[in-house]
Amino acid sequence: MIIKGRSIAKGTATGELIITDAPISFLSGVDPETGIVIEKGHPLEGISIAGKILAFPFGKGSTVGSYVIYSLKKNDCAPAAMINAEAEAIIAVGAIISRIPMIDQLEGGLSSLKSGMNVTVDGDRGELICKDWANS
Numbered sequence: 001m002i003i004k005g006r007s008i009a010k011g012t013a014t015g016e017l018i019i020t021d022a023p024i025s026f027l028s029g030v031d032p033e034t035g036i037v038i039e040k041g042h043p044l045e046g047i048s049i050a051g052k053i054l055a056f057p058f059g060k061g062s063t064v065g066s067y068v069i070y071s072l073k074k075n076d077c078a079p080a081a082m083i084n085a086e087a088e089a090i091i092a093v094g095a096i097i098s099r100i101p102m103i104d105q106l107e108g109g110l111s112s113l114k115s116g117m118n119v120t121v122d123g124d125r126g127e128l129i130c131k132d133w134a135n136s
């Protein structure tokens with residue numbers, strides 16, 4: 001199953017999907033030294049996004065969030081790839097400067113995605129590939 005979208009940051013990554021319907025503020029919302037979501041009351045609070053394929057609607061909060069994403073990468077605890085419903089500048093810049101593959105504007109949105117799925121983000125082609133779609 002291939003879902004077409006838009007390329008935001010080049011590169012390809014495969015891994016376990018973690019999805020939330022809540023926007024993410026990387027500054028003060030994610031610990032840059034561990035990759036754990038620390039925003040109080042966030043659906044992902046206490047969960048590590050390190051090495052995961054992270055899907056969320058869009059970023060929120062400070063523009064410094066781009067540099068928090070870069071710090072996550074330098075600390076080896078960044079998401080392996082990111083998927084947004086609609087990318088905005090904070091997350092897009094963070095992904096590009098950190099060389100984290102990223103896509104948005106998937107056909108059908110994010111509603112068919114579920115945490116735990118094994119997916120591939122192809123940031124070169126702007127596509128999401130899910131080989132075990134039928135089992136998800």
Ligand SMILES: C/C(=C\C(=O)O)CCOP(=O)(O)O
Pocket residue numbers: 061062063064
């Ligand atoms: C550059 C900024 C802060 C700093 O150097 O720590 C300003 C960031 O402004 P936001 O309104 O938070 O995007």
